Structures are given as C-alpha cells and as structure tokens.
Amino acid sequence: MGKKNKQFVEKITAMEDDFAQWYTDVVKQADLVDYGPVRGTMIIKPEGFAIWENIRDELDRQIKATGHSNVSFPLFIPESLLQKEKDHVEGFAPEVAWVTHGGEEELSERLVVRPTSEALFCEYYSKNIHSYRDLPMLYNQWSNVVRWEKTTRPFLRSLEFLWQEGHTAHATYEDAAEETERMLGVYADVVENYLAIPVIHGRKTEKEKFAGAKYTLTIESLMHDGKALQSGTSHHFGSGFAEAFDITYLDENGDQQYVHQTSWGITTRLIGALIMVHGDNRGLVVPPRIAPTQAMIVPIAQHKEGVLDHAYDLRDRLKDIARVNIDPSDKMPGWKFNEYEMKGIPVRIEMGPKDIEKEQVVLVRRDTGEKEFVALNELEERLPILLEEIQQNLYNKALEHRNEMxxxxxxxxxxxxxxxxxxxxxxxxxxxxxxxxxxxxxxxxxxxxxxxxxxxxxxxxxxxxxxxxxxxxxxxxxx
Amino acid sequence: MGKKNKQFVEKITAMEDDFAQWYTDVVKQADLVDYGPVRGTMIIKPEGFAIWENIRDELDRQIKATGHSNVSFPLFIPESLLQKEKDHVEGFAPEVAWVTHGGEEELSERLVVRPTSEALFCEYYSKNIHSYRDLPMLYNQWSNVVRWEKTTRPFLRSLEFLWQEGHTAHATYEDAAEETERMLGVYADVVENYLAIPVIHGRKTEKEKFAGAKYTLTIESLMHDGKALQSGTSHHFGSGFAEAFDITYLDENGDQQYVHQTSWGITTRLIGALIMVHGDNRGLVVPPRIAPTQAMIVPIAQHKEGVLDHAYDLRDRLKDIARVNIDPSDKMPGWKFNEYEMKGIPVRIEMGPKDIEKEQVVLVRRDTGEKEFVALNELEERLPILLEEIQQNLYNKALEHRNEMxxxxxxxxxxxxxxxxxxxxxxxxxxxxxxxxxxxxxxxxxxxxxxxxxxxxxxxxxxxxxxxxxxxxxxxxxx
Missing domain, CATH: 3.30.110.30 (C-terminal domain of ProRS)
Structure with missing residues (x-):
C-alpha cells in the first residue's frame, strides 16, 4: 500500500479510540453528508441520498401494498391548530421553529414549521370523514420536518430531517390497533431484511411514548458501541386526537362515533443506524439490498490494451444482474480499493490482463475481505449469490453482536x-x-x-x- | 341518466361561463386537492399526488439518465447568505417566509424558508469545488419551497409548492449553455410526450428572466381559455453567482477560474396545466402515460351471478398490460361513469352479463366518449393501442387548439x-x-x-x- 493510500485510511479515527469521532469521520469520508449553513442542518450528498432513495423506495412499495395512499400536506401549522391536543403541544412546542413574518408583513398568527403533522391530518379528517364508508382513511407522506434540537449530529439528530409519516383513521379501537401493529411489522421487515439490522419489537413505556398517543410501538436496534437506537415507531392514538379535533363518523346504525387513529414514521436516522451497525475501521459497509452500487469494477493495469474495453463489456453484461459500476479514472488501483471500501460498496470486481487471459475476475467482499476467483462465464450466477451471502452475513454478525451485548x-x-x-x-x-x-x-x-x-x-x-x-x-x- | 348523476355533473360550472370557477370546481370534484389551514397552502390528495408521482418518476428517470445525482439541501437559508447575490435577493426577499424564533429563543439571525436554493448550492460549491476534475457538478433535488404570494390558486400559485430544482456547475460558459439547453429539452420531452401538452421553446426577455440569471430558457404552453402558462424554465447564470459566492477552480494549466452555473425547475404547476389544457365540462382528462389508473372496470348488473368474479378476473389478467382498477362498490353504474369521467380516467371498461355471454367488453374513451366492443381475447392487444391513441389525440387536440389560438x-x-x-x-x-x-x-x-x-x-x-x-x-x- 503506497503512501497516499495510507493517508487516505488514516483520515478515519479508529472506532475503539473514539466512536463518536469515527462516526463523524465516516459520514464525511464516505461522502454521505456535509453540514448546512444553519447550525444542525445537513446536506445529504449523492452517495447518502442514493441510500435513502433505496430505503424509501422499498418502504414506499410496502406502504402502498398495505393499502395506503401518498399525499402532501403543508409545511406550516397555525399555532392555534397545534394547541388543540394538550399533550401533543406540550411535547412539541418547546422545540419548533416559528415563522412570524411573511413577505414584508408581520403575521397575525405565528406559524409552526411542522415537527410532525398530526394536527394537520386531524384538521383534514375532521372535515372529510362523515360516514363509516369513508373509513379507514390510510394516508402517508414523505416530507421534511424541523425540530429545534440543541445538540445535533448528522442523520442521528438534526434540526431538519427527512421521513415518512403515516396517518390513519379507523372505525374502531381494534382496527387502529391492528394497523399500529401492521406498520411496525412493515418497518421491521425493511430494517431487518434490507438494512440487515436485527430489531427488538416492543411497546414504549408511558414515559417514553409519543406525545398524545395511547401507546407507542417501537423497533429498537443496537449499535456497534453498545448504544441503542430507536429505529421506527408506530403510535395508537385511540380517540384522543379525534375528541380534540372533533373527528366523528356515522356508523352503520346512524350513531355518531369518534374515529380511532394511528401514526407511524421512520426517518433518515436509519442511515445513521446502518453506519453504526455495519461500519468498521475501513469505513462504511452498505448491505447489498440497499447499496446504490452493489459491485464496483476496478480495472488493473488499465493502460494495457484491451483492459478497459473488457471492463466496460463486463459492466454492460452485468447491468441486469446487479447495480454494477466501473471506475475508469487514472487513480492507482490501491487508491480505488480504499475509496470503495470507505464507501462500503459490497463487492469489488478486479480485472487485469492476466484475468482477461484466464477468462476470470477476482471478487473481493467488503464485509470479510475474502477474495475469490470466478470464471467469467460463471459470474452471472455467482454475483447475485455472493451479494445475498453478504446480506445474510451482515445480518448474522449484527445479531451475534447484539446477543453478546x-x-x-x-x-x-x-x-x-x-x-x-x-x-x-x-x-x-x-x-x-x-x-x-x-x-x-x-x-x-x-x-x-x-x-x-x-x-x-x-x-x-x-x-x-x-x-x-x-x-x-x-x-x-x-x- | 338518473337524477343523482345529474346532480353530480351539475356540481361543475361550465368552462364557457366562468373558466376560473370551472378550474376550482374540477380540482375539488376530481379529488385532487384541498385547502390547507394556512391561507394559500394546499393539501395534495391521493388522486392528485399519484399524478405528481408519475410526472416525477419519469422526469427523475431522465434527470438521472442525463448524469445528475439527487441530493437534499436544507430548508433554511440564513439571511446573510441570501443577500450575497444582489439581483437574486431583490427578486426573492419581498416574498419569503421568515423564521425568527427557534424553540423558546429569538434567533440572532433571521432564516428564510427557501423560495429556491441557489444560495445554498453556491455556498456548498464554493467549499467543495477545487479543480477542473470536480466539474461538472450535476445536482438535483426534489423539495418543497415557499413563496409568500398574495393571490393564490391550487397548483397554479400557492404559498408552498413541490418542485425539483437542478443546480449545476461547469468549467466553461459553453458547457453551462449546453446544460441549460439540454434540461429545457428534457422538460419539453416530459411535458409534450407524457403530459401531452405542446410547448413553445424560447428565451425569456431581460425583464422576464430569473433573478440573477444571465438568461432564462422557457417552455410555454397555452391553456384552454387562451392564457399562457410557463411550464418549465432553465437558467444560465454565467459566472455571476460564482463571483458573488467565490466559486473557483484550478484549470488544467493551474489557473484559477470562476465556474459557470445553471439551475432549472419544474413544479406542481404542471398539474394545473394538465387540467386547463385537457379538461372539459365533465371534469378532468388525464393523459394515459401519466394516469395513475389508465382503465377502470365498471361491472354492470353486478348483483347477477358471476359478474363480479369475471370483472376481478379481468383486472388480474390486465394488470401487467396497463394500470387497471375496478370499482365493485354498490353505487349505480351511471354514478360510477360520472365519477370516473370527473376524475379523468382515460378508459372505462364496462362488463355485464350480456358481455360475459358474448365474451366481450365495452371500452369507452374519456377523451371522445366513443364506445367500442372488444372481444375478450383481443383486449390485451387492443387496450395498449387505445391508450396510445388517446395520448396522441390529446396532444393533437391541444396542438390544434394552440394553432387556432x-x-x-x-x-x-x-x-x-x-x-x-x-x-x-x-x-x-x-x-x-x-x-x-x-x-x-x-x-x-x-x-x-x-x-x-x-x-x-x-x-x-x-x-x-x-x-x-x-x-x-x-x-x-x-x-
């Protein structure tokens, strides 16, 4: 390993020495994130956002498959609307951003930049739900929210973050309870099977539940440093919000009833979880199922005739099998190895003149560092299997670590x-x-x-x- | 047509009588949108948002195919940052929302809720662009923006709207000019070939160009009432922002140079355009390529044995051919006809006991009202062709109307x-x-x-x- 490569690696603090600094180093060096100009805000860079897109797309698919529709509700909540549900306003009012002026005028009523949107959905439901035929109403939105946090860290706790928030209204307490559990199940599926992070399913205590909820269900995961991270929550509101916002319907007998509601959300925090569960001292490790690039082709001795052509051919051949990319830049291969290890790309495909001669490539796993030689004509079969092995191994390692801890x-x-x-x-x-x-x-x-x-x-x-x-x-x- | 159906239709003002009221009636009756609690804000409902998702997905595909990466930049801009580029701040400062308090504290510097994000991207580029090797930098984000408009209408002009904003930095003026034109071409492709709206490509005058731009390219379309709608703009900034924000790079000779930048955006306004170009007195007309539901199956005499089963079978059979849905509710067929005409679904598939006997269905086009009988075993072939015919017809009608006007x-x-x-x-x-x-x-x-x-x-x-x-x-x- 040349001097330059060493420097590259040395940019990361070892996790044993200072886990918090290691985390900060990884999010920066893996090009996931940068700081915004306002304290505590973040810029999610292409490599970070592509991971979020993959998490979002799979979760969105499951949210739609369970019968929900996407919508878009406004960013601003009038102060009076937030105040309708007592516990809710107490929970959120101390940590919101306030808009007081629009254009050149002072507003007659201050507006809250949404920290969450229960108040807006409830106001809508109170106007749009009339009969049992309107139920259940199953809405979801992907949006940004703002919480005026004092101490912040990229992905884990930031002034503004991205999330999805589901808001549903049901005829009965039991229907809402089923929904609350169903969506926790969807979250667990995405986190376990796509992010390869094992979770504990459970209920929050009264002290830790969401402001305004009857109860909160949660999935909890364990980071490499032994600290826990709440990875998704699903709240049952009973009829508390319905009573505060007057959301009623006529049942089949013509009697007026309050609806029963839920809300549930996951956020860009999950990217933080991913880093802290799978990362190591060489950087990020991204599970194959959500990796924007699953395999990176690094040509060896690419100045030699035919090497780059063969590498491009390989990429084209594999493009329907996996998300494969190629780095044809004039950097040294060792430099590239380090860069893509830092970025956590699951598999490196090395291909040099000797490999071309032998009609083979070298596959290197990011998770274990193991190398294997694979005949070119077996690659279409081997690569997807290897990606699945890595996915399973990451999950198993995380589970083993959690059990030990x-x-x-x-x-x-x-x-x-x-x-x-x-x-x-x-x-x-x-x-x-x-x-x-x-x-x-x-x-x-x-x-x-x-x-x-x-x-x-x-x-x-x-x-x-x-x-x-x-x-x-x-x-x-x-x- | 029964009495109930008539009432349903009568909810819409005729476009000849009052086009503005017709528009408002359609957005409400077609379930696209509702008003938010803050003046001028909108709730995009499931049917409206699904149209936006289809526009977004196609445009996103083309933005990525032209080499751009998605990112996420913050919502808040410090006042001092917005003020760096003189023309830009003059253009936007009078119509922004101001955050003055966070949590329980007054902020030392006011924050702008982004009306557009040039200032944020420029600040980032000034820190992250060093060498010609970093160029071009091709970023895009899908986000919400806020402009404190005085008079508002759903989709057309609202306090908050959804959009994508591309921001790119290039080595030369010419590279930026090519990019500006390329992205206008992408917009024209999506608007003409997916929304079926013909556009005029051109350049804005100095008076009408974007605040801070060297020049602005635009696609302009014509609504049914003869008013124009700006449907997408692409701005060339030259090195104006680069000079204001100090964005420089070392070229191949080691000389320091300013970058040349572009930005470009389309918004949820396009849904307004869609309504006002294709809609009629029976409601919305959605072009098949972006219609969330392309064909709706309405069972006739569905209480009769086997009708619903056959209708469900048909939906399952067609689900890989087109986006097909079914309405098995106990409303009268005539009521359903009106509802799905109001919602602009391109094709209605009627299927009753006689049709089942004859092994046929009835296809009814939303755009012309024409009916045709199609043998069941020819439907897989006929339906996609019919959808394309409708798509083309909508475009041709809009073009003809524009030519006449x-x-x-x-x-x-x-x-x-x-x-x-x-x-x-x-x-x-x-x-x-x-x-x-x-x-x-x-x-x-x-x-x-x-x-x-x-x-x-x-x-x-x-x-x-x-x-x-x-x-x-x-x-x-x-x-």
Whole structure:
C-alpha cells in the first residue's frame, strides 16, 4: 500500500479510540453528508441520498401494498391548530421553529414549521370523514420536518430531517390497533431484511411514548458501541386526537362515533443506524439490498490494451444482474480499493490482463475481505449469490453482536457494572412505576427502550425497587 | 341518466361561463386537492399526488439518465447568505417566509424558508469545488419551497409548492449553455410526450428572466381559455453567482477560474396545466402515460351471478398490460361513469352479463366518449393501442387548439382586438426595448412569454414603436 493510500485510511479515527469521532469521520469520508449553513442542518450528498432513495423506495412499495395512499400536506401549522391536543403541544412546542413574518408583513398568527403533522391530518379528517364508508382513511407522506434540537449530529439528530409519516383513521379501537401493529411489522421487515439490522419489537413505556398517543410501538436496534437506537415507531392514538379535533363518523346504525387513529414514521436516522451497525475501521459497509452500487469494477493495469474495453463489456453484461459500476479514472488501483471500501460498496470486481487471459475476475467482499476467483462465464450466477451471502452475513454478525451485548441483570449494582463495562441491552424486570424508571435513568443514564412483545420472567422483583415485577424491559443508553 | 348523476355533473360550472370557477370546481370534484389551514397552502390528495408521482418518476428517470445525482439541501437559508447575490435577493426577499424564533429563543439571525436554493448550492460549491476534475457538478433535488404570494390558486400559485430544482456547475460558459439547453429539452420531452401538452421553446426577455440569471430558457404552453402558462424554465447564470459566492477552480494549466452555473425547475404547476389544457365540462382528462389508473372496470348488473368474479378476473389478467382498477362498490353504474369521467380516467371498461355471454367488453374513451366492443381475447392487444391513441389525440387536440389560438399581429390595435376577442398567443415583432415591452403590458396586460428559438420575420417593424424590429416574440396573458 503506497503512501497516499495510507493517508487516505488514516483520515478515519479508529472506532475503539473514539466512536463518536469515527462516526463523524465516516459520514464525511464516505461522502454521505456535509453540514448546512444553519447550525444542525445537513446536506445529504449523492452517495447518502442514493441510500435513502433505496430505503424509501422499498418502504414506499410496502406502504402502498398495505393499502395506503401518498399525499402532501403543508409545511406550516397555525399555532392555534397545534394547541388543540394538550399533550401533543406540550411535547412539541418547546422545540419548533416559528415563522412570524411573511413577505414584508408581520403575521397575525405565528406559524409552526411542522415537527410532525398530526394536527394537520386531524384538521383534514375532521372535515372529510362523515360516514363509516369513508373509513379507514390510510394516508402517508414523505416530507421534511424541523425540530429545534440543541445538540445535533448528522442523520442521528438534526434540526431538519427527512421521513415518512403515516396517518390513519379507523372505525374502531381494534382496527387502529391492528394497523399500529401492521406498520411496525412493515418497518421491521425493511430494517431487518434490507438494512440487515436485527430489531427488538416492543411497546414504549408511558414515559417514553409519543406525545398524545395511547401507546407507542417501537423497533429498537443496537449499535456497534453498545448504544441503542430507536429505529421506527408506530403510535395508537385511540380517540384522543379525534375528541380534540372533533373527528366523528356515522356508523352503520346512524350513531355518531369518534374515529380511532394511528401514526407511524421512520426517518433518515436509519442511515445513521446502518453506519453504526455495519461500519468498521475501513469505513462504511452498505448491505447489498440497499447499496446504490452493489459491485464496483476496478480495472488493473488499465493502460494495457484491451483492459478497459473488457471492463466496460463486463459492466454492460452485468447491468441486469446487479447495480454494477466501473471506475475508469487514472487513480492507482490501491487508491480505488480504499475509496470503495470507505464507501462500503459490497463487492469489488478486479480485472487485469492476466484475468482477461484466464477468462476470470477476482471478487473481493467488503464485509470479510475474502477474495475469490470466478470464471467469467460463471459470474452471472455467482454475483447475485455472493451479494445475498453478504446480506445474510451482515445480518448474522449484527445479531451475534447484539446477543453478546445483551445482559440479563437482577439488581442495580449489576445494572451499573454492565453498563460501565460493555453497555449494550440490559434485560431487567420492572414494577411498572414511573419512579423506578426515572431513578434508573438518573443513576445509570440508561432509558427504557421497550417492553418487548416476547416476554420472559428473568426475576420476580423489580430491578430497582425490588417490589413485585410486572414485566421485562429492555434498557440501554441510547442515541 | 338518473337524477343523482345529474346532480353530480351539475356540481361543475361550465368552462364557457366562468373558466376560473370551472378550474376550482374540477380540482375539488376530481379529488385532487384541498385547502390547507394556512391561507394559500394546499393539501395534495391521493388522486392528485399519484399524478405528481408519475410526472416525477419519469422526469427523475431522465434527470438521472442525463448524469445528475439527487441530493437534499436544507430548508433554511440564513439571511446573510441570501443577500450575497444582489439581483437574486431583490427578486426573492419581498416574498419569503421568515423564521425568527427557534424553540423558546429569538434567533440572532433571521432564516428564510427557501423560495429556491441557489444560495445554498453556491455556498456548498464554493467549499467543495477545487479543480477542473470536480466539474461538472450535476445536482438535483426534489423539495418543497415557499413563496409568500398574495393571490393564490391550487397548483397554479400557492404559498408552498413541490418542485425539483437542478443546480449545476461547469468549467466553461459553453458547457453551462449546453446544460441549460439540454434540461429545457428534457422538460419539453416530459411535458409534450407524457403530459401531452405542446410547448413553445424560447428565451425569456431581460425583464422576464430569473433573478440573477444571465438568461432564462422557457417552455410555454397555452391553456384552454387562451392564457399562457410557463411550464418549465432553465437558467444560465454565467459566472455571476460564482463571483458573488467565490466559486473557483484550478484549470488544467493551474489557473484559477470562476465556474459557470445553471439551475432549472419544474413544479406542481404542471398539474394545473394538465387540467386547463385537457379538461372539459365533465371534469378532468388525464393523459394515459401519466394516469395513475389508465382503465377502470365498471361491472354492470353486478348483483347477477358471476359478474363480479369475471370483472376481478379481468383486472388480474390486465394488470401487467396497463394500470387497471375496478370499482365493485354498490353505487349505480351511471354514478360510477360520472365519477370516473370527473376524475379523468382515460378508459372505462364496462362488463355485464350480456358481455360475459358474448365474451366481450365495452371500452369507452374519456377523451371522445366513443364506445367500442372488444372481444375478450383481443383486449390485451387492443387496450395498449387505445391508450396510445388517446395520448396522441390529446396532444393533437391541444396542438390544434394552440394553432387556432395563435395570431400574427403587426400593430397595437390588432394586438388589443385579438386579445379581447380570443386571447391566445400573439406573435409580433419587437424592437428589443424594455420601454415597448412595458407599454404592451400596460396597455394589454399581455406579457412577453418568450423569444422563440424558431424565429420568423412576420413584419419589419416593432409592433409597439414601429422602429426596426429585432426579433419575433410570443406574447400572451399568462397564469
């Protein structure tokens, strides 16, 4: 490896030395993101946005396949509208951006730049839902939202981010409950099967649920440093918003009823999760199913006659098999190797004069670094299989890591020691009291991540107060 | 036609009676849009958004095919950044929304909600372009923008709208000029071949060009009422923004040079154009290539045994041929006919017990109302051809209408008479002086739409001042 290549690699801090700095280095060096001129805002660059497009396209497909329609609601919410639901406004008002002037005039009512759009959808539903025949109303939108966060990090917590927000209205509590669960399932499918990140399915505690929700379902994942990341949430509102916004319908008997609502969202945070679950000290690792480029052809000794032609032919041959690209630039191959490892491209295809002579190529996996020689005429068969092997391996490695980083604890001493020594998920019993949840957070900085659907009884008493335990909870330090 | 159906139809004002009211009726009755709670904002409903998705997907494909990458830039622009380019800030500052507070604090610098993103891209380019190897930089984003308009109408002019904005930087003036023209060509392709709207290609006058541009290219189309609509613009900035934002690169000789830039955009306005070009007194007419539903199956006498089963079978059979839907609801067929005519679905497929017996269906065209009986086993062949016939017919009708509504005039009297009698495009010679352009606007309310690429000499002297004419201009009252 030449001097230049070394410099390139040295730009990244090792994750063992400083995980936060490693993260910042990767998002910059892999060309995912840059900082916007307003504090806490981000510019998502082509390589980052192409990953988002792939996540979005698959999720959009599943959202439509489950019967939802895309819509576009406005960016601005009048202050009075946000205030209609008490818990909701309390949750969001402290962290919104306020528009006070339009053109050269001061506005008579301040406008909120949407931090989320429940208020707007509810206002619409109250005017447009009349009869049981109008239900369910199943809307989704892809949009930007603004939350005036104090400390920010690209993808993980930013002043503005991209997301989708589903908003649905149903005839009964049970219908809304089914929807809440269905969409959590869709999120879990995309995160596990496309981003290759295993998740814990569960319910948020009362303290951690969404402002205005009856309850919140969540999928939680574990980052490489042992901190958790909430990866998608789905909220059941019961009829709380319907009562605040007067959203009623006439049922089949002609009786007036409140609707029952849900909302659910995932955000560009998922790109942060992807980085922190799969990345390593050589940079980003992108799972093949969402990688904008799945395989990069790097010609070797490309100045020799025929090499570039063969490389281009190969790209054309493979273009219906996988998302294949080629780098014909005059940089040294070693430099290119490093660059595409940094960018996390799943497979490198090397092809030089000797390979051409032997009618073969070299495939190099980003996840393990393993090399294999493949005969040219077997490549159409081998490449898709290899991509799937990488996808599965990334998932398995993440699952193994999560299992290693998950600890059952039964008292507070053990709780603190575990967090100090290796962090990760803590599985511990809880009495259900807010006081214990708050005490745990105060003493350990860990928060309750979720009450998992898959319950186990790992002890009889609450890890904190030692009273009768009610349920198992996953706890962790979290992003 | 039963009483109910009549009522349904009567909800729309006839376009001859009041075109503006007809437009408003159609956007509401065809379920495209609703009003947001903030004056001048709109909610794009499922049927409207699905049309936008189809326009977007085709345009996005062409933007990528011409080498551009999608990115996401922030919503907020610091006031100081907007002010860097003098003409640009003068053009936009009077019509922007201002964020003055974030969370509970007053901001030290006001933020603009982007009305367009030149300032943000320029700031980024000034930091990220160093060498000729970095050029061209070809970025695009799909986003929402806000302009504090005083009078608003759904799609045509709204406080917030959706669009794409391309921003590119090039090594030379000529490269940027080629790009400006290339993207106008992409817009013309999408508008003519997908929206079935014929356009005039040309250049804006100095008065009408984009704030900060060297020149602006435009495609102009003509609505049914004889008013013009600017349907897509592509701007060449020369090095004006580069000088204001200090965007330089080292050329191959090691000399520092300013970049040359372009920007180009189309918006949700195109949905307004679509309505006003193809719509009629029965409602919307959507060209097949961008219609979310291309054919709607309406079962006749669906209570009779086997009818619904056959209708569902038909939908399943056709689903790889066209975007086909079915309405199995218990509304009367006549009601359904009116509803899907209102929504502009290109083809209705009727299928009743007699049709099933005869192994045929009835196809009804939305554009002409013509009916044809087609044998079931010929439908896979016939339907795609019919959809293309409709697509072509819509384009031809629009072109014919535009030709009828285009008048060559040589003096101001004729100019005014023509506008009073039938509006439409006025082709007239111009001396090139701003004074004449302003006088024409004052006396006729018509504005210069473009200096067409295809020049003709229809007279020797300027239509206004009678001095030596410089070039042919299209004039019209415009949206």
């Amino acid at each position: 998950t600890t059952v604890v039964t008292d507070m001493e053990e709780f603190k020691q575990t967090l100090d020594q290796k962090a990760g998920f803590i599985k511990a019993m809880w009495c259900g009291d807010l006081a214990c949840e708050e005490k745990i957070k105060e003493e350990t900085t860990a928060t309750s991540r979720c009450i998992p659907f898959e319950q186990e009884k790992v002890a009889d008493s609450c890890v904190c107060c030692e009273k009768q335990a009610k349920e198992l909870v996953y706890w962790a330090k979290a992003y | 285009t008048t060559v005039v040589t003096d101001m009297e004729e100019f005014k008479q023509t506008l009073d009698q039938k509006a439409g495009f006025i082709k007239a010679m111009w001396c090139g002086d701003l004074a004449c352009e302003e006088k024409i606007k004052e006396e006729t309310t018509a504005t210069s739409r473009c200096i067409p690429f295809e020049q003709e000499k229809v007279a020797d002297s300027c239509v206004c001042c009678e001095k030596q004419a410089k070039e042919l201009v299209y004039w019209a009252k415009a949206y």
